[in-house]
Amino acid sequence: MSGASLDPRLLRKAPPRPLRFSWSDERFRNIVYQVLVVAAVLSVFGWLWSNTRYNLEVRRIATGWGFLSREAGLPIGEHLIDYDPSMTYFRALLVGVLNTLKVAIIGIVLATILGTLLGIARLSKNWMLARFAGAYVEIVRDLPLLLQLLFWYSLLQGLPGPRQAFNPVTGVFLSNRGLKLPYIQWESAHSWTLLAVVVGAVLTWFYRRTVRAKQMQDGQIRSIWPAALLLMVGLPLLVWAALGAPFTIDVPELRGFNFRGGLDVSPEFFALLLGLTLYTAGFIAEIVRAGILAVSQGQWEAAEALGLSRRRVMNLIVLPQAMRVIIPPMTSQFLNITKNSSLAVAIGYQDIVSIANTTLNQTGQAIEGIAIIMLVYLTISLSISLFMNWYNKRIALVER
Template sequence: MSSNRLSRSKVPMRRVVWQVLAALIVIGVFSWLIGNAQANLGARNVASGFGFLQREAGLPIAEHLIPYTPADSYLRALVVGMLNTLWVAFWGIVLATILGTVIGVARLSKNWLLAKLMSAYVEFFRDLPLLLQLFLWYALLQGLPPVRQAIHPIAGVYLSNRGLSFPVLDWQTAHSWTLLAFILGLIATVISAKRATRKSLDDGRQRATWPTAVLLMAVMPATVVITLGAPFALDMPSPQSFNIRGGVTVSPEFFALLFGLVIYNAAFIAEIVRSGIQSVSHGQIEASRALGLKSSNTLKWIVFPQALRVIVPPLTSQYLNLAKQSSLAVAIGYQDIVSIATTAMNQNGQAVELVAIIMGVYLTISLSISALMNHYNARIALVER
């Protein structure tokens, strides 16, 4: 008996020893790789380190969310590329989620034609390589007429080989305060609605939340608009000889990349949503019908809350795939972090450092998405008693 207890007590110690040895081996391998890279770079008289980030980039970037000129540093150029990557990944996740959810629900429709069309969509776009789809959408956009013959479907909207141009609000400081008031009102409305729901569950009395929502999300921003005098003038696009001035123009590169990411990933998200809905017991749907609930309310209050527990884990993986797939932007000329870092690499030869920066950016994006989705998954998970 004593020998068995002694052997069992040594098991945790052996585990710690093996873990320490494994960590030392990993550290040793990385140290050797770094030292070998530095020795090879030194033998070829290639400077190493991140000091080059402060030098002038001389790199033109067509699309940037923050002010940028070629006279700025490599660091600012890489920040611009990172923001471009985050911008397309954010809108790709939002739009692909909306489209994929709609298609996933439509696949289960009782309408035979609608269900078959959505099934064909999923099978067609899921089986085509994403890079091929990006080339297709980009080629179609490049085939649009020039600015002088731009397609003009509605007032203020122009579609040409320069991209999609549309009006935008002439943004001023008063609009920023109005937006802040709306966001604060939205947060306060959500908190108020949760409290009202909690009280209703305690005493069984229904409480109307719409007066509070109107006050916080409509009256309060309207008061800010009236007080600060925020104008609602639109900056309208105006076609010129070779370009369009005014408004906002979405470049063909960004449009093709975003459209391709959304169309492709929506097919996978649709399957995730469909499988999640089908995982809910059919008996619960029949029970909701027996209670007189409409199909829309059944889907909203019965099916989706339970299906989310099945949907969220694979959906997280699909979001990670979409974020990493945005690196294919380099193939169609959209200047994301990979494109800008590759150009900088050709200019100064700092390949190791720039590849490390690219890896760090995508690692940070992936870990952030995973952390947010895991937090949400923990909130909706069933709590065992």
């Protein structure tokens, strides 16, 4: 049969059969079923919409988005943008969105760092370190997040007052009023310096790609760190110095019964961030541990045979391969941090859920308020998923 050749007529694609309007035609039946399903779904949504409108009219409940332009009269303790109660509900809801993003972004960064360290620690040859990391993961993951948030908030509320505040480092105070930190007074020169850092990072990325392309062509290894140091450190320092080099540190000081100056971290935000970070880090630790164990032991043995230390083997060989296993489940944990931040209402932190609930209680716009909450979390979740999927494709193996 090896010398035989197939008839070219057998390789031709069969001509498509015409659609017959008969129940015996499978394609016709599939089209009918799909039309019926779509019609049923539209009918259910239409019935729900008409029923909702009827009930709202009977109860004389106003609908619409006009309330967003009305004065809120809602006090908000923490806000990243200017706000006072005389502003509109739209401004208040925007403050809530920014508060949610603040705790979600900082929580994602801190939980990723802590979870990665714990995951590596669980694989350590140090018996005590491995057992401590294992006990942390098991205990934290088995306790409900809400219980942990209430625990940390109660613990912070039980701290001494400002006059007896803990002062572990100069300028840092921890009391029942929250955490007080020194910070640099922000000026326009600092904004331009930050922009220079971003530009330097982008230029460093392009330079790295160019150097890697040349290395693939001639095999010669070139150092990237001198250019990276010049672009990401030298350029911002040059911009900062050219604009007058402002550098004024605002250190908190005890005046009367409270602190003045410095950066104020409220007990509500501190407890929420602490609870989200510690809780999610336990799950991220197991994801990192599983990703590292997915790399074959032969990779370790081959690298150690070349004389590489375990730290360099982990950084250069194991973790880059483990990331392909870590990224997909890590995305779910990032989404969980964002959605779990809605528990902030239990400890008094004013995020989008808290402010939207107050808004709908004051205005009676329940449907619009719930729709805003759903839209905010849907947008944030889809943004995180799109970014993580893009990054996952970037690090995926490309088959040749």
